[in-house]
Amino acid sequence: MQKRLIRKLDLEMLLSQVEPHPSPKPSLEQYTIPADVAATILYIAAYTHNDIVDKTVLDLGCGTGRLALGAAFLGAKQVVGVDIDKTAIKVACENSVKTGLKNRVQWIAADIDVVHGKFDTVLQNPPFGVQRRKADRKFLEKALEVGEIIYSLHKSSRKDKVFIKKLKTRGTNIVSVSPSSFIEKFVGEHGGTIRAVYAMLMTVPHMFNFHTKRKHEFVVDLYVIKGE
């Protein structure tokens, strides 16, 4: 188990070896989190808030495993990754071998509904609800039910060029922002409390037919939430 501080560059290099989904389905919004964004989230969770090392970690909608494998690499005590898609889980297993983290994550091919119990930390990059409205709410509900602390990524409504430029020019590429009123209300109604929100830029390559540009750059907000 990893106890020493890992350099962010080393984490990012490991995560860049994690293969994406070979045939992503638009209906499940199966894009893979970019390695730099995953490393930033894991770094904040591990070293700003102390929520990874020696903790039990659940990755809801784990896809091919970037967040789960990153948590294992940083020294989580136990990691579980759940995804509804069997191909994603098969590739996640292969990725755990490729990254030298075989048997460090328990992979489950199932709907997140099957998850019960309690985890110290939930990490999730859920479907943003772009294809299926409200898809992210089910993830937030489950995370609030089973997690003590939740790191949840959501698409931001911020699109202004000045804000994006600010994110690009800052050395760390993250800016603290206020929560969306909808998520704040939703979290409150489910017994949670928002601890922090960090905005960052995410760039995803052209993946689906409805993507009109070669790559798509947009702002995402990482919510750090205390569960019930």
Ligand SMILES: C[S@@+](CC[C@H](N)C(=O)[O-])C[C@H]1O[C@@H](n2cnc3c(N)ncnc32)[C@H](O)[C@@H]1O
């Ligand atoms: C945006 S992708 C993120 C994948 C991965 N966590 C990452 O960040 O690279 C969302 C993932 O949620 C999974 N998913 C969608 N609905 C699900 C459900 N009801 N139960 C479990 N997984 C689900 C999809 O198959 C997909 O892999």
